[in-house]
Amino acid sequence: MTIQKILTVPNPVLKQVSRPVKTMDDQIRKLMDDMLETMYDAPGIGLAAIQVGIPLRVIVMDLAGPDEDPAPMCFADPEVLEDVEEMRLWEEGCLSVPDFYEDVERPERVKLKYMDYHGKEVVKWVDGLFATCIQHEMDHLNGVLFIDHLSRLKRQRAVRKVQKAERDRAIEAAE
């Protein structure tokens, strides 16, 4: 397994719309394995393929708590078939917008359809953190970041913060 470099804002690749996988094969499973490794290393709870520069509709997640066994989940071509009017407010973060957190409101429950690691089609309702996280990740597949749900001012502040942190790291590395 290989740890991939995670792209950060304002990298234009993150705005790309990803294309469907359609059929599961070893190449997609290898991508999922690499993405899980990259996500655990970061560490984070969700990652979309475009965040490692690959424009395919592939997502990995693990919502297990710190004291629980890892529970990796893989999704290909996920779709929301139905959602509910009730909204859930959650302070979101993103590996592509490091060290920036803001509240985002999304439907509390969604009916999902996706292909799993083995290529099996799954249809199920999910709620809570699962619903929040999968909707955040599915936004990535359409080139949308969680900061795109915020005001322009907050979005600019987030991007500037990431750029400044990267500049500071580059200077440190050069010294």
Ligand code: ZN
């Ligand atoms: Zn994200």
